[in-house]
Amino acid sequence: MTSLEVTLRKLREGGRRAFVPYFMAGMTGDWLRHVEAAANAGADAIEIGLPFSDPMIDGVIIQQAAERALERGTTLASVVRDLATLDVGVPLLAMTYYNVLLHGGLERSAAMLAQVNVRGAIVPDLPPEESDEWASACASRDVATIYLVAPSTPKERVTVIAQRTQGYCYAQGRMAVTGTTSEEGNGAAVAAAVRAVSDVPVYVGIGVSTPEQAANAAPYCDGVIVGSALVRRLLDGATPEDVENFVKSFRTVLDAKNN
Amino acid sequence: MTSLEVTLRKLREGGRRAFVPYFMAGMTGDWLRHVEAAANAGADAIEIGLPFSDPMIDGVIIQQAAERALERGTTLASVVRDLATLDVGVPLLAMTYYNVLLHGGLERSAAMLAQVNVRGAIVPDLPPEESDEWASACASRDVATIYLVAPSTPKERVTVIAQRTQGYCYAQGRMAVTGTTSEEGNGAAVAAAVRAVSDVPVYVGIGVSTPEQAANAAPYCDGVIVGSALVRRLLDGATPEDVENFVKSFRTVLDAKNN
Amino acid sequence: MNSPEVFMDKPDASGRFGDFGGRFVPEALMTACLELETAFREAWADDAFVSEFHEVLHTFGGRPTPVTELSRLSRHLGLRIFAKREDLAHTGSHKINNVVGQTLLTKRMGKSRVIAETGAGQHGVATATAAARLGLSCTVYMGELDTQRQALNVFRMELLGATVVPVTSGSRTLKDAVNEAMREWVSCVEDTHYCLGSVMGPHPFPWMVREFQSIIGREASRQLSEMGVGTPDVVVACVGGGSNAAGIFAGFANTDARLVGVEAAGGAAIATGSPGVLHGMRSMLIQDEFGQIEEAHSISAGLDYPGIGPEHAFLADAHRAHYVAIGDDDVIPALQLLSELEGIVPALETAHAVAWLIREAGNSLAPGTSVLLNLSGRGDKDVAQVREILRGQS
Amino acid sequence: MNSPEVFMDKPDASGRFGDFGGRFVPEALMTACLELETAFREAWADDAFVSEFHEVLHTFGGRPTPVTELSRLSRHLGLRIFAKREDLAHTGSHKINNVVGQTLLTKRMGKSRVIAETGAGQHGVATATAAARLGLSCTVYMGELDTQRQALNVFRMELLGATVVPVTSGSRTLKDAVNEAMREWVSCVEDTHYCLGSVMGPHPFPWMVREFQSIIGREASRQLSEMGVGTPDVVVACVGGGSNAAGIFAGFANTDARLVGVEAAGGAAIATGSPGVLHGMRSMLIQDEFGQIEEAHSISAGLDYPGIGPEHAFLADAHRAHYVAIGDDDVIPALQLLSELEGIVPALETAHAVAWLIREAGNSLAPGTSVLLNLSGRGDKDVAQVREILRGQS
Numbered sequence A, B: 001m002t003s004l005e006v007t008l009r010k011l012r013e014g015g016r017r018a019f020v021p022y023f024m025a026g027m028t029g030d031w032l033r034h035v036e037a038a039a040n041a042g043a044d045a046i047e048i049g050l051p052f053s054d055p056m057i058d059g060v061i062i063q064q065a066a067e068r069a070l071e072r073g074t075t076l077a078s079v080v081r082d083l084a085t086l087d088v089g090v091p092l093l094a095m096t097y098y099n100v101l102l103h104g105g106l107e108r109s110a111a112m113l114a115q116v117n118v119r120g121a122i123v124p125d126l127p128p129e130e131s132d133e134w135a136s137a138c139a140s141r142d143v144a145t146i147y148l149v150a151p152s153t154p155k156e157r158v159t160v161i162a163q164r165t166q167g168y169c170y171a172q173g174r175m176a177v178t179g180t181t182s183e184e185g186n187g188a189a190v191a192a193a194v195r196a197v198s199d200v201p202v203y204v205g206i207g208v209s210t211p212e213q214a215a216n217a218a219p220y221c222d223g224v225i226v227g228s229a230l231v232r233r234l235l236d237g238a239t240p241e242d243v244e245n246f247v248k249s250f251r252t253v254l255d256a257k258n259n
Numbered sequence C, D: 001m002n003s004p005e006v007f008m009d010k011p012d013a014s015g016r017f018g019d020f021g022g023r024f025v026p027e028a029l030m031t032a033c034l035e036l037e038t039a040f041r042e043a044w045a046d047d048a049f050v051s052e053f054h055e056v057l058h059t060f061g062g063r064p065t066p067v068t069e070l071s072r073l074s075r076h077l078g079l080r081i082f083a084k085r086e087d088l089a090h091t092g093s094h095k096i097n098n099v100v101g102q103t104l105l106t107k108r109m110g111k112s113r114v115i116a117e118t119g120a121g122q123h124g125v126a127t128a129t130a131a132a133r134l135g136l137s138c139t140v141y142m143g144e145l146d147t148q149r150q151a152l153n154v155f156r157m158e159l160l161g162a163t164v165v166p167v168t169s170g171s172r173t174l175k176d177a178v179n180e181a182m183r184e185w186v187s188c189v190e191d192t193h194y195c196l197g198s199v200m201g202p203h204p205f206p207w208m209v210r211e212f213q214s215i216i217g218r219e220a221s222r223q224l225s226e227m228g229v230g231t232p233d234v235v236v237a238c239v240g241g242g243s244n245a246a247g248i249f250a251g252f253a254n255t256d257a258r259l260v261g262v263e264a265a266g267g268a269a270i271a272t273g274s275p276g277v278l279h280g281m282r283s284m285l286i287q288d289e290f291g292q293i294e295e296a297h298s299i300s301a302g303l304d305y306p307g308i309g310p311e312h313a314f315l316a317d318a319h320r321a322h323y324v325a326i327g328d329d330d331v332i333p334a335l336q337l338l339s340e341l342e343g344i345v346p347a348l349e350t351a352h353a354v355a356w357l358i359r360e361a362g363n364s365l366a367p368g369t370s371v372l373l374n375l376s377g378r379g380d381k382d383v384a385q386v387r388e389i390l391r392g393q394s
C-alpha cells in the first residue's frame, strides 16, 4: 500500500473528513505561500496542478490558471525546483495531463515528483487501460496513482477502477468539467458505487465549490476536493490569508459534522 | 420602285454621292432644328432614330442618345407629331428596333411614318427572314425597307438582300456596332459584293465618322451614312450651326472628289 | 387536333415554337447564327459528339446528379417531393450542362474563344470553367452593378482565367450584359462563340440550350422509374430565362405530369408581360406600352430578367405548362425551410420553386401529390445576401 | 517479416495502429467511447446499416464522385494526373461521408443530438447538414477567431438549424474547439453523440472515420480500373487531421502505389512534430520540449491543426506512406494553376497537394508518372481569402 493511502486511511480511521485543495503550480510568483497557507489551515493533502496547454477536463477557471502558469514559464522541472523548497507536512498530489509526463519521460517524471514529496498523481486523460507504464513508474517510487470514477461509469468498471486506484478513489460528482457550479450532482451515487466494491477512501471532486456542498457530501464520502472555487479566488488576487480562510471555512463544516 | 429609290437613283445618275446623317429623335427639345440644319447644309436623306431601350447593334453614343430621348418621353407618336411640323424637302428614313414597331402595330406604325414623309425604314434587328409582315406594311405606303449587308454576309445572302432592299443597300463598313472608330474597314469589299449582284444604290455606314473616311469611301459607293460622330457632337451640346458645318465638311469632300 | 401534339420537339425551320422564337439579329450576326445552327444540328446528330458531351458531364461535371427524396419537407407539406440535385453539379448549378455543350461545339467549329453574359455570375463562372478546361479564352460581360454586388464571382471568373468586362450601359444589369455581349460578338464573330446562358436569344440558342439541358429531365425520368415512382404528378422549376425548367420539362413534356414554371414576381414575363422582340427572339417580355423593355426586379439575380425563353411562351400558350409568380417575401422562408428540414441550402432562384410548393400544398396541390422539384442550384452564392436581408429584418 | 503486412485494417483492441492511437480520455467519456465502439462495430457489420450509409451517400451526398483526368495540368507537369472529385460531394468536400455515417450511427444509438467542432466551418456545415436531414439537433463549437474569420459559415450552419458556440479559450481556433466539444460532451453524453471531424481523437474515432471515408478510395480504385488506368504510381492527398487522405489511401494501401500525405508546413505534425498525447490519441504533435501543444499556422484553416490522425503516424513509421510539407507561399499559385488549366477551383487545403505535384514534377516524380490526387474540396469557401491575399501582394 502506498504511503499516501496509509496516511489517508489513518485520517478516516480517526473520523476526519479530508479536505484537498487544488493549486495551479507557478500561476503566481508566490504560489508556494498559498500552498503553505492551505496546509496551515488544515488541508489534508494538496493537489498541485502542472499546467497543460489543452486541459480537456477542465473548465475555464483552471484553463486560465494554466495559461497564466505557462506564460510564466512553468514546467515540470520548475515546479519540482519550487517544491524542493517547500515543507508543508501533508502529502502533495500532482495533477496534470499525460502529455506533460510523457515529455518529461515517465520514469524521470515520476522520479522528479517523488523526490519533492509528491506522493500521488492524478492524470485525468489516462484511463486504467492506458496507464500501465505510468503506474509502474510511480509504483517503484511510492507515488500513488489515483483514478477517477464518473457518474457514467458502469458497475464493472467501477470495480476495476476502485481496485486499481491508490490513495483514494476520485469520485467525480457531476458529469461536467471542473468549475461548473450547478447544484445537482451525483456525488452520493458515485461514492456509494465505489464503496460497494472497495474500502479505498473515496473523495468527491468536480462539483464541490462551497462549504455547504462539502457539508452535504461529507456523509457519503471520506473527503472532498476543491479546485476551481479556490483557483478563481487566486486568479482574482487572493492572498495567503484568504486561502487560509477559504480552507478553514471548509475545515469547519467538515469537522463540525458528525458523520 | 419606291419613291425613295427613285430619288436616290436620280442622285446617282447626277453624279452625286449622297450624304445621310443620323439623328436621335427627341434627344433634345430642338432636335428638329438640327435636322433642318442638316438638310440645309446638303444632306440627301436623313435617318431619324426612334429610341429603343435595348439597341443591340448600337455603340455607347447612340445608346446614350436613346436613353436621353426616352427620358424625355419620346415615343413613336411623339416623333410623328414632331415630324408633322417639319418640311425639309429630303426623304426621311426611320431607324429603330423591331419591338418599337411591333408595339405601335406594324400597319399602324408604317402608316404613321408614311404620313410624315418618312420614305424608308431601317430595322437592324429584323433580317429578311423575319420581315415579310413589316415589309408588306411598308410596301403599300411607299416606305422603302432598307436592309444591311455585313462584312460577314456570304455571297448568296448578299444576292438575296440586295434584291430585297429598297432605296439603298446599307453596306456595313465594319464588323462592329455603331460608333467604333478604328481605321481599317471592309466597306469597299462589302460595297463591291453588293454591286456585283445588283444595281441598287449602295451606301456605306458603320465605320464612317470623318470626312477623310467619307472621301476614302466615295469611290466605291453611292453614299455614306454618319451617325455616332454627329450624335456625339449633339450629346456635347452642338448647335444647329455646328450641324451645318459638320454636314458641309462631308459635303465638301463628297462633292470635290470626281469619282 | 387529331393526333396528340408532341411537345418540346425541334422548332420549325425559322426557329419558332408556335408563335415564339425566331432570329431577330443584325445581319452582322446572321451568318454566325446560321453557322451555329448548322454546326449544332450536325454535332447533335453525331454520336461521337453526343458521347463526348455525356462523357465530359460524367467525368467532369458530376453527372448524373441524384434524385433525393425530401422526406421531411414532404411530411411537413403533406406531399411527396423528389428533388433533382443540380446543386451537386460542378460549379453549383445546372448551368454547367449548357456550357459544356457549347464549349465543345466551339472547339468543333474551330473557334478559340467564348464570350458570355452573366447576371449574378453563375453562368459566367460556368462558362469560365468549361473554357478553362478546353483552353479556350473567355470574356464575360457583366453589368457594372452586378460586378459590384457579386465581386467575389468576378474574382472567381478571373481565377479561372476569364476576363470580366463591366457593362456600364442601361440598367447595368443582366439585360444590358446580354446587349453588350451581342454587340461584342459582332466584332469577333470570326473566332468567337457567344455562349448564351439560357434558353433565350436567337435561333438556335433556345433550342440548343434546351437540348443540352434536357439531360436533367432524361436523367430524372429514368431515376424516378428506377425508384418505382414513375411519372410525378407535378414537375416544378424556377424560371429566369428558363433553361433549368426547359431541361427538366423535356423529360416529362409528353407525359401526364403537370409542368409548372415559377417566375419571380418582379420578372414574371408570362404573368405580367406581353409578346415582343428582344435579344433576338420573339417571346413574352416585360415592357411598357411603347415596347420599351422594363427592368426586372428580383431578390434573386438569376431571375432578374425581363423576358423568358420562347419555348416557355409557347408552352404557356399551348397550356402545356403553367407559369406562376412568387414574390420576394416568400423566398427566404422557403430557403430556410428547405435548409432546416433537408440539409440543402438552395439558391435563391430555386427557393422560388420551393416557395410555390409551400404556398400550394393543401391548396392546388392535394395531399399526397408527387412532385419533382428541379433543385437548380446551391445557395452558397446567396448566403451573404440572405444574411444581410435577415439582419435587416431583425 | 515473413507474411506481407496488411495495411489499414482494424486497429488492435486498444485502438492502436502500431504505437499510435489508443483512448486517452477522462473517465467521464470512457463509457461513451466504449459504447460508440460497440455500436460502430455492430453497425459496420450490419448489411442494413452499410446499405443505408451507401444509399444516403448516393441519393443525398452525390456519390459516387467522378474521377476526372486533368489533361491540361498533366501536360503542363509532364505527369498523368487523375483527380478524385470530392469537391462535387454535397457541401463541397469529403466531410459529408463521415457525417452521414456518424449521424446514422447517432440515430441507431438512440441519441437525438450531435455536437461537433469545426475550424473553417466545413465539418460544421457538413454536420449541420446531415443533422438537419435526420432531424437531429446540432451544436457546433468553433474558435471565436474562426467565427469571425468565417462568419458566413456560421450563418450557413444556423440556416441549417444548428447552434454555433464560439470558443473563447486558448488560441480560439480549431484545437480549442476540439477541447471545448470534448468538455461539453462530458455533460451531455447521455443523449448526444460527438461527431468528430477527422481521423483523430480517441478510439474508435480514427478507425471509424477512416472506414466512413474509405468509400473515396474504394470508388477511386474501381473507377481507375474501369478507365483502364489500374493502380496509379502515386496517390496524394492533403492532410489536416488526415481523413480525406485516409479515405483515399484505404483504397490503395495494399497496392504498390506510393502514398503521399501533404501537410501544411505550419502544421506539419510528421515532419516537425514528435509523439505525444492530445485529444484522446497518441500521435505525432507539434509541441514544445515540455509537451505543451503549439498552435499550428496555415493559410488554410482546415490544415491548421497541430496533430495528425494516429494511423498516419503509424503509416509514416512503417514507411508505407510519406508525409511532406508545403509552405503557405506555394499554395495560391497551385490553386491558380488548377483553376486556370482545369476549371476547378480547389479548396486551399487541396491546393497543398497540387503544390506538391508542381514542386515534384520532374524531380521526385519522373515524367509520365501516374498520379491520383484527392481533390478533397472546392475553393468557394476560400475565394474571398485568396482575393484579399492577392490584393495584398499587388
Ligand SMILES: Cc1ncc(COP(=O)(O)O)c(C=O)c1O
Binding pocket: C093, C094, C119, C120, C122, C123, C197, C198, C199, C238, C239, C240, C241, C242, C243, C244, C245, C301, C302, C303, C347, C349, C350, C376, C377, C378
Ligand atoms: C441556380 C439557378 N437557378 C436558376 C437560374 C435561372 O436560369 P434559368 O431560368 O435559365 O434556369 C439561375 C441563373 O443564374 C441559377 O443560377
Ligand SMILES: Cc1ncc(COP(=O)(O)O)c(C=O)c1O
Binding pocket: D093, D094, D119, D120, D122, D123, D197, D198, D199, D238, D239, D240, D241, D242, D243, D244, D245, D301, D302, D303, D347, D349, D350, D376, D377, D378
Ligand atoms: C477541403 C478540405 N480538405 C481537407 C481538409 C483537412 O481535413 P482532413 O485532413 O481530415 O481531410 C479539410 C478540413 O476542413 C477540408 O475542408
